[in-house]
Amino acid sequence: MIHAFIFDMDGVLVNSEEMYYNRRMAYFKKNDLIPDSTNLNDFLGASRKKIWEILINDPIKREQVYKEYEKYEQSTSIDFSSYLNPNVPEFLQLLKQKNLKVVLASAGAMSNIEQMLTTCQIKQYFDLIVSGEEVAHNKPAPDIYLQVLKKTALSATEAIVVEDSTIGIAAGKASGIITWALKPQNYDIDQTKADRIFESFGGMINEVKSHPQEYQG
Numbered sequence: 001m002i003h004a005f006i007f008d009m010d011g012v013l014v015n016s017e018e019m020y021y022n023r024r025m026a027y028f029k030k031n032d033l034i035p036d037s038t039n040l041n042d043f044l045g046a047s048r049k050k051i052w053e054i055l056i057n058d059p060i061k062r063e064q065v066y067k068e069y070e071k072y073e074q075s076t077s078i079d080f081s082s083y084l085n086p087n088v089p090e091f092l093q094l095l096k097q098k099n100l101k102v103v104l105a106s107a108g109a110m111s112n113i114e115q116m117l118t119t120c121q122i123k124q125y126f127d128l129i130v131s132g133e134e135v136a137h138n139k140p141a142p143d144i145y146l147q148v149l150k151k152t153a154l155s156a157t158e159a160i161v162v163e164d165s166t167i168g169i170a171a172g173k174a175s176g177i178i179t180w181a182l183k184p185q186n187y188d189i190d191q192t193k194a195d196r197i198f199e200s201f202g203g204m205i206n207e208v209k210s211h212p213q214e215y216q217g
Contacts, residue, residue, distance in 0.1 A: 087202050
């Protein structure tokens with residue numbers, strides 16, 4: 001029986017991966033900089049530290065550019081509510097009605113997580129929020145999901161991870177937790193390692209409603 005759902009943030013709750021990518025590429029273009037990778041898939045699900053290692057291989061140059069980018073980032077605010085995936089609030093409401101634990105476990109910074117939850121008005125649904133900043137090894141290592149199991153006192157067989165990226169799916173599977181994948185609408189990504197792939201949150205809602213005895217708090 002499943003007692004908890006653990007959600008990734010970017011690409012799952014909010015369709016934000018392309019937005020982040022486009023903002024970074026716009027900054028590089030504006031400042032006549034050439035990134036070491038322009039492949040969207042290289043960045044999906046990665047931590048901020050890893051993203052910048054991919055963008056700029058040279059550590060000295062990376063540090064210089066990143067400091068300036070932080071200022072640019074602060075001046076370009078994000079309305080996360082415009083990126084909220086369809087049926088997310090409905091699915092979260094359903095899980096709470098069934099007394100399941102609802103957890104957010106994102107590789108991203110806690111500041112971004114808090115901003116998204118507040119802007120999208122969904123913070124009240126979450127029993128636990130964990131950032132990749134809090135663990136020794138970020139995704140694709142399983143640390144963040146193992147920490148969730150420890151904090152919720154649940155076994156791996158009592159939870160489901162919802163991810164989108166290859167990196168996130170790898171983290172979920174390495175933790176031993178059943179891992180579902182939400183298929184992106186605007187780009188392709190390898191999700192073949194996931195236990196199940198859903199086209200939308202509507203499909204997840206139907207799954208939980210169709211098997212009420214399997215999903216109970």
